Amino acid sequence: MLRLKNKKDIDKIRSSGKILAETFEIIKEQLKPGITTKDIDNISDNYINKCKAKSAFKGYRPYPEIPAFPASICISVNDEVIHGIPSSRILKEGDIVSLDLGVDLDGYISDAAITLPVGKISEKNILLIKVTEECLYKGIEMAVTGNRVADISKAVFYHAKKYNFGVVRDYCGHGVGFSLHEDPQIPNYIGSGQNPRLKAGMVFAIEPMINIGGDKIYILDDKWTVKTADHSYSAHFEHTVAVLEDKTEILTSL
Ligand code: MF3
Ligand code: CO
DSSP, X not given: OOOOOOHHHXXXXXXXXXXXXXXHHXXXXXXXXXXXXXXXXXXXXXXXXXXXXXXXXXXXOSSTTSOOOOXXXXXXXXXXXXXXXXXXXXXXTTOEEXXXXXXXXTTEEEEEEEEEEOSSOOHHHHHHHHXXXXXXXXXXXXXXXXXXXXXXXXXXXXXXXXXXXXXXXXXXXXXXXXXXXXXXXXXXXXXXXXXXXXXXXOEEEEOOEEESSOSXXXXXXXXXXXXXXXXXXXXXXXXXXXXXXSOEEESSOO
């Protein structure tokens, strides 16, 4: 179901998104070789709780066939695309790490992701991260009233294709705000499916997942972690945005 948000709703989602953005800032300061992904989860959980909010991911279970997500934040390293589970894995120089976080503040949900370098990383990975973030902003630029969902998808897809990167097709952006996943779906490729026109009051998450190699993925035995089939490195950027009458506002930035 697609549920439009009023000004008060958007104010609450913005407050939720601010906590999310602050959490990323705190993690950025502490991210260096030697830290474990579980350490990052603790930093995230502590800060969100301190703000009287909670993680929208912890305990999330989209289908009965899979276990509930056990941590506050998804941490996906190198060839992991999304949904990595925090663990005792130690990050090392040259890794790239994608952080994906959902914050629930009084029932108002924001969702965002960033990919960060650990120490010094390769030129190829610097380009991957830069282009993936650009894909997100190209998509956001198209998220204006009167356009359609496919205008966002096209902008993301063609930018990644300029660099011959793989665009993950198995996961999409989505409406967000009252729950983690609402309509509409926002694919990062051009294809079939619904293609609603954008209108004021829509709040959704745009989230390109881009691989240096091919677009194929597989899921690990933990039932969550998504990896690239060819083990090429992958980056992920996501913002929650609100479509307003005269502009589009990013709700998950400071
Ligand atoms: N940002 C992701 C999404 O929108 C993560 C959700 S999966 C979870 O689909 F289990 F971690 F919640
Ligand atoms: Co999302």
